[in-house]
Amino acid sequence: MVVTRFAPSPNGPLHLGHAYSAIVAHDLARASGGLFLLRIEDIDGARSRPELAEEFREDLAWLGLSWEEVPAQSSRxxxxxxxxxxxxxxxxxxxxxxxxxxxxxxxxxxxxxxxxxxxxxxxxxxxxxxxxxxxxxxxxxxxxxxxxTWHDELAGEQQAxxxxxxxxxxxRKDAETPASYHLAVTLDDAADGITLVTRGADLFAATHIHRLLQELLGLTVPRWHHHALLLDEEGRKLAKRRNSPSLADRRMAGEDGAALAQQLRMGQMPGGITLSQSLDIAP
Incomplete structure (x- = not known):
């Protein structure tokens, strides 16, 4: 059974890039009769805002997605x-x-x-x-x-x-952030029984480190699916730090979330946004 996850950090609102990533993970799990999990990655110190976690749930429901939620990082x-x-x-x-x-x-x-x-x-x-x-x-x-070695569903077998x-x-130095992304996400995915890690191609290179940590700590080894990224008008990936338009704003404006999700599935990107043509996986 395929088990995937969407793991946002509550340090800013979700945007279309997050929506695309969640939809990819959701649909891959559902296609196999598997599980799609939501995990809140909330150990980013003072930048983590608990109220955003509920906003994320509302955004996912608005897109027409269903999920099971697992413990947040702060409990681990x-x-x-x-x-x-x-x-x-x-x-x-x-x-x-x-x-x-x-x-x-x-x-x-x-x-x-x-x-x-x-x-x-x-x-x-x-x-x-x-x-x-x-x-x-x-x-x-x-x-x-x-x-x-490790295996990506799109790029094939990889030497770590x-x-x-x-x-x-x-x-990290900061006591408020007790573990780096590399350590936390590797442990979380093993604890949650993730069999297919779906995430953007910008994290492809991080998988080399994660595979090493899995071996050192005796963790199970999933497969990976690094999907293409949504790019803005200047060819940059959508990002919270660039104030990319939020899903919450679209939802509050009365946009049809299920229809938007279907557009994203079909590669119909709104408002000048494009889907990257390369996974940018070369070291």
């Missing part, structure tokens, strides 16, 4: 801490005091998410009183696991290349 902090402690006990985490500006200035190469961390703190350990993040020693982790992203942060 203990699980993240246990996993981080497990990795630390394996000798695979190290502390890092570097800021983003310092990393950008010192980086010698760029990865999928920008400047790759140059492992500064491996040679210059932070003082005990300094606030630190905890990074995964990717080279040591890969040596421990050996070659890994977590080294492309470098030593990513798994535990």
């Amino acid at each position: 902090v203990d699980e993240y801490e246990v996993a981080a402690a497990t990795l630390a006990a394996m000798g695979l985490l190290y502390p890092c005091k570097c800021t983003r500006a310092e990393i950008a200035a010192a980086a010698t190469r760029t990865g999928p998410d920008g400047p790759v961390y140059p492992c500064t703190c491996k040679a210059d350990l932070p003082r005990p009183d300094e606030a630190v993040a905890w990074r995964l020693d990717v080279a040591a982790a890969m040596a421990r696991c050996g070659p890994l 290349r977590p080294d492309l992203a470098g030593d990513v942060v798994l535990v």
Whole structure:
């Protein structure tokens, strides 16, 4: 049975890109008689706004989708801490005091998410009183696991290349945000029994790290489906930070949500929005 999920963060309203992603996950599950789950990813510190979770539910119902809801991330902090402690006990985490500006200035190469961390703190350990993040020693982790593969429904079999992203942060400096996206989403998907991870092609490269974490922590390995992205008039993906028009505004204006969902399924994008023609999966 296919189990998919839609996992929004309540740090801003949903837009058409979210609608498309939710519809893809919903329809793939329903086509197989499977389950479509909703998970609220609410550990983004002060940016998380609890009232938006109810707005998300109203948006999904307005689109004509049905779902089962699983526990929000905020209920799983203990699980993240246990996993981080497990990795630390394996000798695979190290502390890092570097800021983003310092990393950008010192980086010698760029990865999928920008400047790759140059492992500064491996040679210059932070003082005990300094606030630190905890990074995964990717080279040591890969040596421990050996070659890994994963499967994308659109792109096919992939060789895992977590080294492309470098030593990513798994535990953040900010105590209000207890785990990074990489650690939290990997644990959540395993806990929720997700068999097909559906998400945008912009997260394709993150899957290399997630596959490594699954192997290290003995988690089940799903399949992935990285769908194309909705782009604005300037060819940029829709994003909360760019104030892309919200689903709530469309809903409040009386637009027919079910009709909009059907348009998105058919690739009929409204208002100058286009669907990306490439998954942009090359490293």
